[in-house]
Amino acid sequence: xxxxxxxxxxxxxxxxxxxxxxxxxxxxxxxxxxxxxxxxxxxxxxxxxxxxxxxxxxxxxxxxxxxxxxxxxxxxxxxxxxxxxxxxxxxxxxxxxxxxxxxxxxxxxxxxxxxxxxxxxxxxxxxxxxxxxxxxxxxxxxxxxxxxxxxxxxxxxxxxxxxxxxxxxxxxxxxxxxxxxxxxxxxxxxxxxxxxxxxxxxxxxxxxxxxxxxxxxxxxxxxxxxxxxxxxxxxxxxxxxxxxxxxxxxxxxxxxxxxxxxxxxxxxxxxxxxxxxxxxxxxxxxxxxxxxxxxxxxxxxxxxxxxxxxxxxxxxxxxxxxxxxxxxxxxxxxxxxxxxxxxxxxxxxxxxxxxxxxxxxxxxxxxxxxxxxxxxxxxxxxxxxxxxxxxxxxxxxxxxxxxxxxxxxxxxxxxxxxxxxxxxxxxxxxxxxxxxxxxxxxxxxxxxxxxxxxxxxx
Ligand SMILES: Cc1ncc(COP(=O)(O)O)c(C=O)c1O
Numbered sequence: 001x002x003x004x005x006x007x008x009x010x011x012x013x014x015x016x017x018x019x020x021x022x023x024x025x026x027x028x029x030x031x032x033x034x035x036x037x038x039x040x041x042x043x044x045x046x047x048x049x050x051x052x053x054x055x056x057x058x059x060x061x062x063x064x065x066x067x068x069x070x071x072x073x074x075x076x077x078x079x080x081x082x083x084x085x086x087x088x089x090x091x092x093x094x095x096x097x098x099x100x101x102x103x104x105x106x107x108x109x110x111x112x113x114x115x116x117x118x119x120x121x122x123x124x125x126x127x128x129x130x131x132x133x134x135x136x137x138x139x140x141x142x143x144x145x146x147x148x149x150x151x152x153x154x155x156x157x158x159x160x161x162x163x164x165x166x167x168x169x170x171x172x173x174x175x176x177x178x179x180x181x182x183x184x185x186x187x188x189x190x191x192x193x194x195x196x197x198x199x200x201x202x203x204x205x206x207x208x209x210x211x212x213x214x215x216x217x218x219x220x221x222x223x224x225x226x227x228x229x230x231x232x233x234x235x236x237x238x239x240x241x242x243x244x245x246x247x248x249x250x251x252x253x254x255x256x257x258x259x260x261x262x263x264x265x266x267x268x269x270x271x272x273x274x275x276x277x278x279x280x281x282x283x284x285x286x287x288x289x290x291x292x293x294x295x296x297x298x299x300x301x302x303x304x305x306x307x308x309x310x311x312x313x314x315x316x317x318x319x320x321x322x323x324x325x326x327x328x329x330x331x332x333x334x335x336x337x338x339x340x341x342x343x344x345x346x347x348x349x350x351x352x353x354x355x356x357x358x359x360x361x362x363x364x365x366x367x368x369x370x371x372x373x374x375x376x377x378x379x380x381x382x383x384x385x386x387x388x389x390x391x392x393x394x395x396x397x398x399x400x401x402x403x404x405x406x407x408x409x410x411x412x413x414x415x416x417x418x419x420x421x422x423x424x425x426x427x428x429x430x431x432x433x434x435x436x437x438x439x440x441x442x443x444x445x446x447x448x449x450x451x452x453x454x455x456x457x458x
Contacts, residue, residue: 004029004041015150033060036424036431038411046406047423049435050413054225054257054376054422055283058337065289068333072326081110081323090323093332097294100335102267103275106299110292110323114256115149117280117293118219121252122153123317124278124301125217128250131304131311138173139210141203141218141249145179145227148219148254157219160227175210177203179224182233183369183380184388196233204243212247217277222268225257228418229378231371237274250277250301256293257376260284260335261344261425264351264374271373277301284425287334292327343425351375353429354421357436364443366397377421379439391417397446404442410435 005026029041094108129137144159155163156170186195224230253276258268265271282293351374359370368382383391391397398414
């Protein structure tokens with residue numbers, strides 16, 4: 001057999017990877033997983049402290065999920081949900097999601113990925129505004145540093161330059177407002193509450209300048225994930241609601257990362273006090289064992305969609321694999337596992353070990369801020385602790401710390417110079433201790449590599 005590294009380089013484009021570097025480094029190839037551990041091609045064992053891409057919530061060898069998929073594959077491997085056809089797992093999953101929702105929701109639409117859930121939400125926002133006689137109300141607000149996926153619509157909402165440049169994105173009608181990061185943007189002497197008020201005033205100002213009659217919806221992650229685990233300042237969403245209500249703007253909670261216990265509550269919306277009109281979820285919905293996402297919508301929105309059918313004759317949206325029975329069966333089993341194993345409570349028990357353990361590094365010369373909630377954390381590296389000056393990106397500090405951690409058996413993700421942590425929900429207290437210890441060693445190893453003026457210790 002050919003060398004798989006060479007084959008990969010010759011044949012495969014990897015998402016969110018540097019294509020030039022990949023030709024030199026090749027891929028890290030995983031061969032199997034067991035609980036929170038994954039094993040690479042060479043037999044090295046790692047704790048996956050990011051659960052893949054914040055998603056493999058039940059770890060890598062959950063027999064109940066494997067059985068659920070196998071049973072459903074044998075019984076009915078596929079049937080569409082278009083044209084009023086259905087299947088039992090999709091029906092049961094939709095009901096279960098509605099029963100779990102953080103605020104009353106009326107109906108569920110299924111997709112295959114977070115990006116598709118966001119695309120669907122965007123289309124429904126436009127459809128809704130047209131049907132209620134507000135065809136001018138079309139612009140959508142999202143936030144810099146927010147991440148909503150990479151399809152044309154989702155990438156447009158994403159507030160990261162690397163997702164736009166040379167792709168002719170964002171599309172028209174998207175407004176990016178500031179990322180509410182108190183550590184980075186709070187003024188000297190300003191309290192978190194004052195900072196939140198300033199953020200919301202700036203959003204209101206933007207709405208007024210754009211014309212409230214042109215703004216349809218505000219999309220936000222409860223806690224930003226890929227932007228570097230940014231927890232909003234206290235009272236941010238509470239204050240935002242007032243403004244959105246005043247100007248008749250919908251709120252869409254992107255719970256693709258935060259949903260299903262990740263932040264210590266069932267939904268991130270509950271952790272940060274969001275009251276959304278629509279909710280997207282994916283990732284931990286099926287513990288990533290099968291691709292599935294869901295969009296929940298309020299009754300007000302559903303009633304408008306219904307009247308659209310009278311007009312158009314059909315609800316003209318959906319995918320071949322919407323409500324795929326195998327994906328739905330695995331998602332249903334995932335939700336049952338969360339409940340049967342009391343995993344949301346387990347998260348509340350073990351999360352302080354991660355949050356407090358990482359906060360021990362606040363005094364480390366390389367560390368600027370440690371932030372997060374539940375099993376979701378970010379550790380930001382800075383060159384100068386006093387001024388919060390970042391490192392020269394060319395030093396690739398985040399990637400260096402992550403590489404050191406990897407050699408010691410822990411996978412973390414470096415998003416720029418922020419290391420992010422989102423371990424499987426099944427992680428134990430002692431495995432968290434191991435992760436924290438390895439990160440401490442990786443920080444020290446990286447520190448010792450730096451020379452003179454690369455670090456300004458203050
Ligand atoms: C908050 C959020 N929304 C949407 C997405 C897009 O999901 P997908 O990659 O499944 O399209 C992601 C992916 O990481 C995400 O974190």
